[in-house]
Amino acid sequence: MGQVKEKMYNGIKVPEGEVVKFENGKPVTPSKPIIPFIEGDGTGRDIWKASKLVIDAAVKKAYGDKKEIAWFEVLAGEKAFDQTKDWLPKDTIEALKEFGVAIKGPLTTPVGGGIRSLNVSLRQIFDLYCCVRPVKYFSGVPSPVVSPEKLNVVIFRENTEDVYAGIEYPAGSPEAKKIIDAIHSVSPDKTIRPDSGIGIKPISKTGSQRLVRRAIEHAIEHKLPSVTLMHKGNIMKFTEGAFKDWGYEVAEKEFAEHIITEEKLWADHDGKMPAGKILIKDRIADSMFQQILLRPDEYSVIATTNLNGDYLSDACAAQVGGLGIAPGANIGDNCAIFEATHGTAPKYADKDVINPGSVILSGVMMLEFLGWNEAAQLILKALATTIQQKKVTYDMERLMTGATKVKTSEFAKHIIENMG
Numbered sequence: 001m002g003q004v005k006e007k008m009y010n011g012i013k014v015p016e017g018e019v020v021k022f023e024n025g026k027p028v029t030p031s032k033p034i035i036p037f038i039e040g041d042g043t044g045r046d047i048w049k050a051s052k053l054v055i056d057a058a059v060k061k062a063y064g065d066k067k068e069i070a071w072f073e074v075l076a077g078e079k080a081f082d083q084t085k086d087w088l089p090k091d092t093i094e095a096l097k098e099f100g101v102a103i104k105g106p107l108t109t110p111v112g113g114g115i116r117s118l119n120v121s122l123r124q125i126f127d128l129y130c131c132v133r134p135v136k137y138f139s140g141v142p143s144p145v146v147s148p149e150k151l152n153v154v155i156f157r158e159n160t161e162d163v164y165a166g167i168e169y170p171a172g173s174p175e176a177k178k179i180i181d182a183i184h185s186v187s188p189d190k191t192i193r194p195d196s197g198i199g200i201k202p203i204s205k206t207g208s209q210r211l212v213r214r215a216i217e218h219a220i221e222h223k224l225p226s227v228t229l230m231h232k233g234n235i236m237k238f239t240e241g242a243f244k245d246w247g248y249e250v251a252e253k254e255f256a257e258h259i260i261t262e263e264k265l266w267a268d269h270d271g272k273m274p275a276g277k278i279l280i281k282d283r284i285a286d287s288m289f290q291q292i293l294l295r296p297d298e299y300s301v302i303a304t305t306n307l308n309g310d311y312l313s314d315a316c317a318a319q320v321g322g323l324g325i326a327p328g329a330n331i332g333d334n335c336a337i338f339e340a341t342h343g344t345a346p347k348y349a350d351k352d353v354i355n356p357g358s359v360i361l362s363g364v365m366m367l368e369f370l371g372w373n374e375a376a377q378l379i380l381k382a383l384a385t386t387i388q389q390k391k392v393t394y395d396m397e398r399l400m401t402g403a404t405k406v407k408t409s410e411f412a413k414h415i416i417e418n419m420g
Helices: 043-062 077-085 090-099 120-123 174-186 206-223 240-254 263-267 284-292 305-321 357-370 373-388 408-417
Strands: 022-024 027-028 032-037 068-074 101-104 130-136 153-157 228-229 259-262 278-284 299-305 327-331 336-341
Touching: 032 043, 032 090, 043 357, 043 373, 090 101, 101 240, 101 299, 101 357, 130 299, 130 305, 153 206, 153 305, 174 336, 206 228, 206 240, 206 278, 206 299, 228 240, 228 284, 228 305, 240 259, 240 278, 259 263, 263 278, 278 284, 278 408, 284 305, 336 357, 373 408
Parallel strands: 032 068, 032 101, 101 336, 153 299, 228 278, 228 299, 259 278
Antiparallel strands: 022 027, 130 153, 130 327, 327 336
16 A cells, blocks of 8 residues: 555546555555545535535544545546546546545436446446445334335345346347347247347356355355345346356355355255354245345345346335435445445435435445444444434435424534434
8 A cells, every 4th residue: 555646637636645455355445545436416416515524524533533534536427528528537437446446426327329327337347246235224214114124135236247238239220130130040939020129138157156256255244144146047047047056156166164055954954044054045036026025034135137136226225215325336356436326316406405325325335345344333323313313304304204304414414413
């Protein structure tokens, strides 16, 4: 870890501090890490300001002058386009590559040609193959289910493959026709209508196993009881079904002393869990959506493919209060970007009304990733206390009896007050 000499990206000077290095996929955190941030579009401006206040206050409260984050703004989205005519400038990519750990607000997806999604682009550029989305309930948050506290899961979503790989061609295009003709030549019994758009769904052994490996490592580290492989392998046998099979393979080959499969649990132990073991099981995707509603307390870590994970994480978030308090992280072996999981909500931009909980909790994930757990716990406890006091932004206030509606900035101040 070395001091960064004076340098600029997008015309913005890098602050004094040190680089977070990665060793074997894990961060080595200095006492003053340089952390790039992307403010975000629309409401991102308001929620980032509030989140930064909370994160800085927690670090100061936990460590005094011994630790500090050197924040460094990098540009992406509308702000980048306005200043550089580029939605994702090369300087931003180089800065994220150098500093390794970053946090971002929501970004606009450009309309028309060019980049399809800035979020997807960042994941693919830095091979951030592991999307981690913890979903837990904070007491007092309005919920549409009777017992939201029973849901406490961490979803590991593969982040680079599946239909999100972006391999698709419009109906009637020469590319679509070539693929239809090629499929028919290989499998004459497979009929595809000639006016079909074509999308390709790659699922690899490499991508599947490194994702499941991360999920099992998380369960071991946090002493969680199970890892569930969610898939649609009964229909898509060589993609989703292969994901399941490859997941079991890496579990049994690399983690044999830590895990037991559901099949062996019943065959060898009559369904009684051996002490200290993690149960590896799998569920078909449509069944999984029922399970998280009917039996949510039977699941702790869920590993799944890209599209399934997108659906599931939002569905789980709805059970505990919505995306306003749903954090997320995109993690690779040499880079990690923490982010809001909701959109930009431009009609509320600069009105100081939006719930900043998603970015604040993503900051908690970032602090935990850096190994600054004391600061992370301060935020979690203070956020829970603030919600229990019913001092909340409009999205929760309108659904809570006797609540006080506060601004985005005021919500942050109440959280900071509750740290003390």
